[in-house]
Amino acid sequence: MVPAPREVLLFTLEGQRYGLPMEDVRELIRAVRLTPLPRAPDVVEGLLNLHGQLLPVLDLRRRFRHPARPLSALDHLIIAQAGPRQVALRVDRAEGLRVLAPGEWDETPRELPGVGYVAGAAKLEDGLVLVHDLRGFLSEAEALELDTALATSTERP
Incomplete structure (x- = not known):
């Protein structure tokens, strides 16, 4: 039985290519x-209001150890399921x-120590691209901290 082809959304961050499984995008x-979100974990850059739904924006630069930089109008936001x-x-x-x-x-990469949110790697003709699994992107502590921050932000005085 031949496995079905995988679809991956490729993106760049600080000149490095990464991927996400298309079923998560x-x-x-x-x-x-x-919008800043007080008391959110460090990995949360802020909140986005998308069609009336408040979404946390995850800071990939921090998670992947790239230098921080201000938001640019040329940046893209990938709305995904984590x-x-x-x-x-x-x-x-x-x-x-x-x-x-x-x-x-x-x-193979997902079996290596320290790569808990990597689903695998795309072996492309111009290099290897790590494909990330967002289900493990936030630690349990970060998810709880985010839930608390989101609940606090939506409370009305």
Whole structure:
């Protein structure tokens, strides 16, 4: 039985390419001003109001140990599903969808220590791209801290 091809959204951050499984991606939009979220974990850059829904924007630069930089109008926001939670990810640029042939997919990286949110790697002709699994992106403590911050932000005095 031949495995079905995988679809991956490729994006860049600080000149490095990454990927997300397409089944986790909901929408792609241009960056807009974010609202600060007091008491949120450090990995949360702020809040985005998308069609009346408040979404936490995860700071990939912090998580991937890239230097911080201000939001740019050229940045993209990837709206994605991170387990039970919908989130936005600020990236430099979304490159587009790539359909991976079975020989272009390798699950080995997810078995290595310290890569808890890596689903696998796309072996492309111009290099290796780590494909991230957002279900484990937030630690349990970060998820709880985010839930508390979100609940506090929506309370009315």
